[in-house]
Amino acid sequence: MKRKLSILVAMFSFIAISYAQLPNGSYAKNFNLKDINGDTHTLYEHTNAGKPVALDFFAVWCGPCWSYHNTHAFKTAYETWGPPGTDEMMLFAIEGNNATIANINGNGGNTKGDWVTGTPYPILPTSSPNSSQVVNDYKISSFPTVYMVCPNRKVYNIGQANANTIKSRADQLCPEGQQYDNNVQLFNFEAPKGLLCGTLAPRFLMQNLGENVLTSAKIIISIDGNVVQEKNWTGNLAKYDAETVLVTGINIENLSFGEHQLSVKFEEANGSAEALPENEATIQFKIAEHPTDVTVRINADTYYSEVSWSIKENGTTFIAAEEEKLPTKNYTKNICLDRKCYTFTIRDSYGDGMTYDGTGMAYLIVAGDTLVEIKGNEYTYSKSVSFCIDENTSIEKSxxxxxxxxxxxxxxxxxxxxxxxxxxxxxxxxxxxxxxxxxxxxxxxxxxxxxxxxxxxxxxxxxxxxxxxxxxxxxxxxxxxxxx
Structure with missing residues (x-):
């Protein structure tokens, strides 16, 4: 029998950018970028050599960025502990707003000044031939943002630190620590999020912290302390390399509605007991009491990676579902909602909606009926739709x-x-x-x-x-x- 719904819909637009910053201790993605002189720099070349790397994400028009630049904190740290000094760390400045090299040199009206003269460390633009992918990877939501990337590829926000603090934070955050032959670390527990029904498929990043190349691992998945699946992974990961692991086929239909806890831990690495068995990740998830099938469908423009969306339960901070960055231009995701009121928000990080190569569209489909259609030219940074779901009536309008x-x-x-x-x-x-x-x-x-x-x-x-x-x-x- 087709589920009948009653929907309250309200639309409102606002200009706001609200993205979660990269959490401290996250896995730092590699980058390969040319500096303003045409020389290529690769992050992992430095971290693999055992060096912490400081990153200053700035924009040429940003006043606080210009003030921080003129404290010469990066210059002093680079000349003291970088390649010209003791060569125990590396520092980069990354212009994160697609400025031209001319802008970085202080030419043009949209720059605070000459960022190049007197700067000994590499400046990496995100304009061509580079791209802004590094800005997305590091979830830059404001300028300046200063990160420290450790040799183990963990990344931390250190703020607008002076030179001595940059060095002390590198020492504190990136200690050598004890080394193990077989050691596995879990990052970025990406699923499940929000309300669930039917099955769940947790996804996480598995990193090899051991001295040996990781070729196999035994993964234990539990719900509320009860083992629901054992997964045997095989592959080839050198030290500090990582791979995304997806676990499928976990049935949750018989779980009671409400909150539950999902846990993942590594029991074995390369056939031996995991060196640190206490390495375990947990996440809370909710089972819907009255599950309703909802589909989010987005036909984006060429710059689909700028598009994100979320569905938030009204009156709370609970995110029922979200996608922080579309993985593809033509996107569909099936989610589960309960009989409550929500707000669906679609965002564009660049602020031009979905209009580059024609008008994109976003659809919210409830129980097979199209509830909402949002055109890509109806908003700049974001547009929101409020709606409620109950069991009584059809969404068909009279x-x-x-x-x-x-x-x-x-x-x-x-x-x-x-x-x-x-x-x-x-x-x-x-x-x-x-x-x-x-x-x-x-x-x-x-x-x-x-x-x-x-x-x-x-x-x-x-x-x-x-x-x-x-x-x-x-x-x-x-x-x-x-x-x-």
Missing amino acids: YFFENNISIYPNPATDNINIEFIAPESGKMQIDVYDLTGKVVHKEMVDANDKEIHKVTIDNKIKPGIYFVKLQLGNYMSTQKLIIQ
């Missing part, structure tokens, strides 16, 4: 009902009048929601088929943007209301 509703005055400062022609007899539920999905006013009205009804709400609601949902049997409509 245009008779929709076209015979009037809310006035709108904007309102005093009483609010709602007039409608009822499509059938019954109880009309009127709910007023704020942008978080919270109900701020509700009442029930007896309605008669094809008659005109008028409801007056004594306005005691604080100023803001609201949505009035009217529902009668299988008929539903949502109208925007502004209170001043």
Whole structure:
């Protein structure tokens, strides 16, 4: 039987960029970039040599970046502990906003000055022939961002540190430590996230920290302390190399709704006991009480990697589902939601929507019906849609009902009048929601088929943007209301 739903939809746009910064201790991805002189630099060449690497992500137009540059912290650290000095660490500046080499040299109107003169360490642009992939990999959400990458490829945010602090942070964060023949580390527990139903497929990054080349590993997956799967991995990983591992086929249909804990640990490495068996990663996940199938479908433009989305449970900080960066231009993801209110947000990190090679589209599909269509030219940085799911009614609109509703005055400062022609007899539920999905006013009205009804709400609601949902049997409509 097809699940029937009632949907409250509200759309609003805003300019904001909200991306999580790379967590401390994350795995640092490699880069291979040319500096402004055309020389190529590879991150792992330095970390494989046992050297910590400091990275200053800046933008030529950024005032705080210019101030930090002129403290000469990187210059002093480079000349003291870099190649001209003791040669025990490396430092790079990375212009992360696609500035031209001319801009970096201080030419043009969109730069704070000459970043090159007096700078002994390499400056790596993200403009051609390089790319901004390094900015995405390191999740740069603001400038300046200063990272320390250790030889074991763990990365840490050290802030706008002076030269001595750069060195002391390298010593603190990147100790040599005890070495083991067989040792495996787990990073970036990517799944599951949000609400789940049916099956789950955890994904994580497995890194070889042992002196020996890693060719096999035994992985134990548990839920709430009970082993649900043993996975035998085989491959070839040199020291500090890493590989993404996907575990499939974990059935969760018989789990009770609510929160559960998923754990992953390595029991063996190269046929021997794992050197540090306490190395275990855990993550919380939720089972939906009343699962509803939802599909997010996005047909992006050429720059699909700039696009991300999330679905957040209203009134909470809980992210029901998200994708931090689209992996492909034509993207589809099936997720599971409960009978609650949510906000779907699509974002573009560059701020031009999805418009480069035609207008992209984003769709939210609930129980097989297209609920939302967002055009790529309808927003710049982001657009959000609020919606609620319950079990009672179909999302199919009655245009008779929709076209015979009037809310006035709108904007309102005093009483609010709602007039409608009822499509059938019954109880009309009127709910007023704020942008978080919270109900701020509700009442029930007896309605008669094809008659005109008028409801007056004594306005005691604080100023803001609201949505009035009217529902009668299988008929539903949502109208925007502004209170001043």
